[in-house]
Amino acid sequence: MFEMFKDKWILEALKGSSLGTKLSAIKKFIVDKSKIDNLTKCALCPNMCRFACPVSVVHARETTSPSGKSRIALFLKKNYIEKNETNIRPLYYCLACDSCSVSCPYNFSVNELIRPLRENYYKLAIYPQELRELITMLKEFKCIYNLSNKKPDIKNEENINIHEALLYPGCIMMKYYPNNTNVLSKLLEIMDLSVKVFSEMIDCGFLAYELGAHELFLEIASELANKINSYNAKYLITVCPECTFTFRDVYHDFKIKLRPKIYHIAEFINERMEGFALKQNLKVTIHDSSTLAIKLKKPNLLNDILKRIEGLEVILPVRYGLNTFEIVGENSFLYWVDRDLAYEINKERGEELSKFANNIIVASFAAKKSFEDLGYGVKEISEFIWDLINGLGESK
Amino acid sequence: MVKEVMRKAPKRPEIVEELKKLIGSRKVSNNLTDLISYSHDYWPITFTWLLNGSLPALPDVVVFPEDARDVIQVVKFAYNNDVPLYVYGGGSGVLGGAVPEYGGIVMDIKKFREIKINDIDMYVEVGAGANGMILEEFLNRHGFTLGHFPQSLYTSTVGGWINTKAIGQFSVKYGGIEDMLLGLEVVIPPGELLEIKPNPRAAVGLDLKQLFIESEGLFGVLTKAYLKIWPYPEKRILLSYVSDNLEDALKSVREIMLSGAKPAVIRVYDKIETLKWFHMIKKAKGKVGTIIILEGDEDLIEAEKIIVNKAFKNALSTGEEPAKYWLENRFNVKEISDYLPLGIIIDTIEISVGWSKAIELYNDVINAIRSVDGTLIAFAHASHFYPQGVCFYFIFGGLPSNKSSVLDYYNDVWESVMSTVIKHGGAISHHHGIGRMRANWVEKNMGKVAYHLFKKLKQCIDDKGILNRGNMGV
Known part of the structure; x- marks a missing residue:
């Protein structure tokens, strides 16, 4: 009947209290218990997930700790403090990685709890000034960059009428690694798919969604969904975990229909790599994407792929799988809000990984870019597999 | 505003x-x-x-x-x-x-979070701001453990542990933080760095480390600590027992403590709390449950298991399940989130006492809490043990009547428990420390001369009283 009373032992524990007290308590449980919102519960926690939060660990400040953010959010929500750019700023110190949810007894994602506030403040045009450029780009180009002069490095085969797969490169890949579209297409073709590459530069809308710019997100996502659906592909292959999550979960929540079955490239490789006898005498470590591990519930995807490669020694870092330590890519709003902190977080992760192996395997081009910027040897999983197939891999 | x-x-x-x-x-x-x-x-x-x-x-x-x-x-x-x-x-x-x-x-x-392992001398050099869980995971990945698992592990820091004389759930084997601390660095007024290097033991003048254990920030700003580490345990054995009453359970634990065996975890729950942690054991209703976890060298813990079974020969052995359940749920801290918004105040009070007065004190404290109008729940477990006695961890929750405020109810419970503990000659805190809540009872519990000396030490080290001004009433 009452949540508390599901635990029978509490009934026994209450036996010692006076009848009046017991009745008052029961009244509270009936009337008030369901009214306690999740943000309040999080704000009242002693921060039991702070060790898992990259922002909290590296920034090392209470205000940007998980429960610290919820407390500020609660004070804003209850109008105890003014809604201004300084006071709302902690709400943007989040990677949306959901690492907090893994050790939370309620499985709360702090990002989920505070995103509605970001949405309200976006409507009021209150947000950190550093985001202005990003928002302008999203409005003007429906992408976090102006990529109007970028094209995928591949010519789509026009004589094939029905393409099984549509490859969606995403914003980071198109800005920094457009040549990899060619590699990816060939890899998918070897895995028995006819492939077309999505060639228009509209991003998935992930950042607009996370910023709370929901009208803007709907505008971007609706246009993109129409275009994707027009290809009549069976599969939509993405290379970015955030794109996969957005297409699979967020579009669904916003009732935006995508007809193709959505795959992250690593999921696809994992399903179709059986026929390839891959060998490589090399020591590598991995950086698991929190979006794949936690949001998409694929905590062992990279390791599952790599452990099937003969001779490859995969050294797991301290933090991997569900306990991975997310880094800051350009597709995270923290990158735009606090570039110094983003650098510190990435450096911390890079230093951890480099103690285990010189070669880091990742499952996103955003992670590849971040590690490359710091000078680490890094390969995205599809290019790593492609190199192995073609005998181009490095050896120990 | x-x-x-x-x-x-x-x-x-x-x-x-x-x-x-x-x-x-x-x-x-x-x-x-x-x-x-x-x-x-x-x-x-x-x-x-x-x-x-x-x-x-x-x-x-x-x-x-x-x-x-x-x-x-x-x-x-x-x-x-x-x-x-x-x-x-x-x-x-x-x-x-x-x-x-x-x-x-x-x-x-918290920016002081660097971790360096010395695997020959078996200690870790760690920044005072390092998070407990990050430290333990780092040690585990390299084949070691600190053996320090306070319920706050996920959120607390090394400096906080030392400043409050913290203890972990595996204390019977690994001890409290005071047993782990080999050396430290601390900045003392008017602005000097005091360094105490790690040695296995030192008889070189006064052991100044002791000044900073449970000093709650009164004497200096801790920046670094050197803590003992242990090889990651080879094996773990999970045990549980149900005794007829608290006296019998404590008697069994005392026998273990006097045998020289060192189980990592021993937790004895009173009849109420047994219902929570032994909910899967029907025969535990109305009885007192004990969880025991042994870990370390396989030969050693097999021998300890024989000693434990002998000590609990009159109890019902209830297998691994209660210990497994506890291991899975021990860091689920949600009581304040669940009940505070309803106006129900929940808190814990940990105290220690010698074996001779343990049962009497337990009964008196539970009665003291119950005697405060508005109390909903009052129960306890014993979770840290010594050859000389025990730490009881009391949990209370109350919904003040219309006549009294939450603060009045809260203060009344604390007053009744503290005075009961002092009357029995127990220690008013076992590992949470004093802070501002317990400040009023420190002098009574320490004794006038000891408290005076404590204040003199504070005056000597921090003559202007800049550090944690107002804490512990000093």
């Missing part, structure tokens, strides 16, 4: 710019959000205020030092300008020990 409940000194806004000049503006903040975040720790009563937009006390400024030089500069500044200085770690203290009631500076030491 936020309200301050406990602030006892006028605002000093002028210190902000001076500190920015001293250590750099990036490391100094007087943003309202930061002042709010550092106005409290995890003292339950203050969270009832927080829900209404009230806070214990806002500091004037928060600083984020990145190395010992920054700390020295800030301590010198505070000393020279008579500005109170409060040190902040994970903020998981439950007694208001980190509340900046006289304003001034709060110093967050």
Whole structure:
């Protein structure tokens, strides 16, 4: 009947209290218990997930700790403090990685709890000034960059009428690694798919969604969904975990229909790599994407792929799988809000990984870019597999 | 507009710019959000205020030092300008020990988080701001354990452990933080770095480490610690038993403690709490459950298992399940989140007492809590043991009647428990410390002469009383 009373032992524990007290308590449980919102519960926690939060660990400040953010959010929500750019700023110190949810007894994602506030403040045009450029780009180009002069490095085969797969490169890949579209297409073709590459530069809308710019997100996502659906592909292959999550979960929540079955490239490789006898005498470590591990519930995807490669020694870092330590890519709003902190977080992760192996395997081009910027040897999983197939891999 | 409940000194806004000049503006903040975040720790009563937009006390400024030089500069500044200085770690203290009631500076030491293992001398050199879980995971990945698992492990810091004389759930084998501490670095007024290097044991004058254990920030700003480490345990054995009553269970545990066996975990639950942790064991109803976990060298723990079984020969052995359940749920802290918004105040009180008075004290404390009008629940477990006695961990929850406020109810329970413990000659705190909540009972519990000496030491080390001003009543 009452949540508390599901635990029978509490009934026994209450036996010692006076009848009046017991009745008052029961009244509270009936009337008030369901009214306690999740943000309040999080704000009242002693921060039991702070060790898992990259922002909290590296920034090392209470205000940007998980429960610290919820407390500020609660004070804003209850109008105890003014809604201004300084006071709302902690709400943007989040990677949306959901690492907090893994050790939370309620499985709360702090990002989920505070995103509605970001949405309200976006409507009021209150947000950190550093985001202005990003928002302008999203409005003007429906992408976090102006990529109007970028094209995928591949010519789509026009004589094939029905393409099984549509490859969606995403914003980071198109800005920094457009040549990899060619590699990816060939890899998918070897895995028995006819492939077309999505060639228009509209991003998935992930950042607009996370910023709370929901009208803007709907505008971007609706246009993109129409275009994707027009290809009549069976599969939509993405290379970015955030794109996969957005297409699979967020579009669904916003009732935006995508007809193709959505795959992250690593999921696809994992399903179709059986026929390839891959060998490589090399020591590598991995950086698991929190979006794949936690949001998409694929905590062992990279390791599952790599452990099937003969001779490859995969050294797991301290933090991997569900306990991975997310880094800051350009597709995270923290990158735009606090570039110094983003650098510190990435450096911390890079230093951890480099103690285990010189070669880091990742499952996103955003992670590849971040590690490359710091000078680490890094390969995205599809290019790593492609190199192995073609005998181009490095050896120990 | 936020309200301050406990602030006892006028605002000093002028210190902000001076500190920015001293250590750099990036490391100094007087943003309202930061002042709010550092106005409290995890003292339950203050969270009832927080829900209404009230806070214990806002500091004037928060600083984020990145190395010992920054700390020295800030301590010198505070000393020279008579500005109170409060040190902040994970903020998981439950007694208001980190509340900046006289304003001034709060110093967050969480940037001090470097970890270096010395696997020959078997210690870890670790920054005082390092998080407990990050430290333990790092050690585990390299084949070691600290053996220190307070319930706050996920959120607390090394510096906080030392400053409150913390203890972990595996204390019977690994001891409390005082047993692990080999050396430290601490900045003391007026701004000097005191270094105590790690040695297996030293008889070189007074052991100054002791000054900083359970000093709650009164004597210095801890920046680094050297802690003992152990090989990651080879094997673990999970055991549980159901005894007829608390007396029988404690008698069995005493026998184990006197045998020389060192189980990592021993937890004895009273009849109420047994219902929670032994819910899967039907025969446990109305009885007293005990969980025991042995870990370490396989041969050694097999021998310990024989000793444990012998000590519990008159109890019912109930297998691994209760211990497994406890291991899976031991860090689920949600009581305050679940019940505080309903107006139900929940808190814990841990005390220690010799075997001879253990049962009497347990009964008297439970009765004392129950005697306060508004009490809903009162139960306890014993979770740290010594050849000489036991630590009881009491949990109470109450819904004050219309006539009394939450604060009145809360204070009445604390008063009744503290006076009961003092009457029986127990220690009013076993591992949470004193903070502001227990300050009124320290002198009575320590004794007049000891308390006077404590105050003299404080005066000697921190003559201007800048460090954690107001804490412990010193």
